[in-house]
Amino acid sequence: MKGGHDLGGQLEMGPINPEPESQEPVFHADWERRVFALTLATGMLGKWNIDESRRARERQDPLVYVRNSYYENWLEGLETLLLEKGLVDAEELILAANIPSQTEGRLSAPKPNVAEKILASGTPSTMETDSEALFCIGDSVLVKASVTAGHTRAPKYTQGVIGIVAAQLGCHSFPDSNSQGVHEGKHLYRVTFSGCDLWGSHSASTEVLVDLWEPYLAVAAN
Numbered sequence: 225m226k227g228g229h230d231l232g233g234q235l236e237m238g239p240i241n242p243e244p245e246s247q248e249p250v251f252h253a254d255w256e257r258r259v260f261a262l263t264l265a266t267g268m269l270g271k272w273n274i275d276e277s278r279r280a281r282e283r284q285d286p287l288v289y290v291r292n293s294y295y296e297n298w299l300e301g302l303e304t305l306l307l308e309k310g311l312v313d314a315e316e317l318i319l320a321a322n323i324p325s326q327t328e329g330r331l332s333a334p335k336p337n338v339a340e341k342i343l344a345s346g347t348p349s350t351m352e353t354d355s356e357a358l359f360c361i362g363d364s365v366l367v368k369a370s371v372t373a374g375h376t377r378a379p380k381y382t383q384g385v386i387g388i389v390a391a392q393l394g395c396h397s398f399p400d401s402n403s404q405g406v407h408e409g410k411h412l413y414r415v416t417f418s419g420c421d422l423w424g425s426h427s428a429s430t431e432v433l434v435d436l437w438e439p440y441l442a443v444a445a446n
Contacts, residue, residue, distance in 0.1 A: 229281065229282045229289055229297075251295075255295070256294075256295040259295045259298050259299045259302070260295065260298070262299075262302060263277075263298055263302050266302060266305070266306065266311070269311070271305070271309045271311065272305050272309065273402055273403075273405075273407075274402075275375055275397075275399045275400075275402040275403035276305065276402070276403050276404075276405065277301060277302075277305065278301075278375055278399075278403065279374060279375035279403040280300075280301035280302075280304040280305045280308075281297050281298065281300060281301030281304075282375060283304065284297070284300055284301075288300075303317055349396045349397045350394055350395065350396055350409075351395050351396060351397055351408075351409030352395065352409070353395040353409050353411070355395075355411070357392055357411045357413075357438070358411070358438055358441075359389050359392075359411075359413055359438070359441065359443075360389065360392070361389050361390065361391060361392065362388065362389060363388070363389045363443070363444075364386055364387070364388055364443075364444035365386065365387055365388075365389055365413075365415060365441040365442065365443065365444055366384070366385070366386050366441065366442045366443070366444045366445075367382045367383050367384065367385055367386075367387065367415075367436065367440055367441060368383065368439075368440055368441065368442055369383045369384055370383055370440075374400060374403055374404065375399060375400055375403035376399070376400050376440070377399045377400075377436075377437070377440075378436060378437075378440040379434065381422055381423075382415075382417060382422070382434055382436070385417060385421050385422055386421065386444045387415040387416055387417040387418075387421075387434070388415065388416045389413050389414070389415055389416075390413075390414045390415065390416045390433060391413065391414040392411070392412075392413055393411075393412040393413060393414060393435065394411070394412060395409040395410065395411055395412070396409060396410070396412045396437070397409055398410040398437055398439065399437070400437075400439070410437045410438045410439055411437070411438040412435055412436070412437050412438070413435070413436055413437075413438070413441065414433055414434070414435050415433070415434050415435075415436050415441075416431060416432070416433050417431070417432045417433075417434065418430075418431065419431060419432060
């Protein structure tokens with residue numbers, strides 16, 4: 225999906241002036257801490273996966289997405305998922321303070337100690353497959369232009385650019401399908417790009433490695 229979220233690597237976006245990591249607080253306001261906690265807690269319900277969560281945030285109007293802060297976008301995505309999965313209704317969102325009593329019995333998250341173990345262990349994305357990988361190390365590949373209206377992990381700045389396969393990473397859950405609730409595996413590759421091909425001659429000394437799923441790639445024409 226092309227939208228306000230896919231700004232990485234884009235030209236003419238102005239200078240970046242981030243806070244030094246050693247000085248940046250984990251949360252800039254207490255409400256950000258609460259949004260983070262809500263997102264983790266509701267994720268424990270098992271009603272959606274990480275790619276569905278990303279897709280929910282990305283479906284905002286691009287101008288709204290860019291205007292929002294990081295955790296405002298998290299909250300927008302969370303509200304979308306809660307509504308679409310039938311865990312709350314529109315009135316409950318408006319009367320957010322009443323949600324605990326109105327939704328009693330509908331929400332059942334793991335206990336804190338169980339949730340902590342789940343977060344610590346994670347879930348592997350690797351999957352079994354009988355299909356052969358289409359590309360080998362050293363192959364030249366072209367990143368296809370995205371035509372999907374849904375979630376994709378192919379960065380816009382790589383689309384239409386030729387790279388070299390540096391590694392085969394096995395078969396992993398395909399985000400585009402996973403965001404629609406379809407769990408299927410596709411081969412994953414690490415592809416090397418020249419900074420010159422991505423951003424012009426002023427980046428000639430730069431090399432960028434991007435992990436890309438097989439459906440994103442095509443054989444590069446000689």
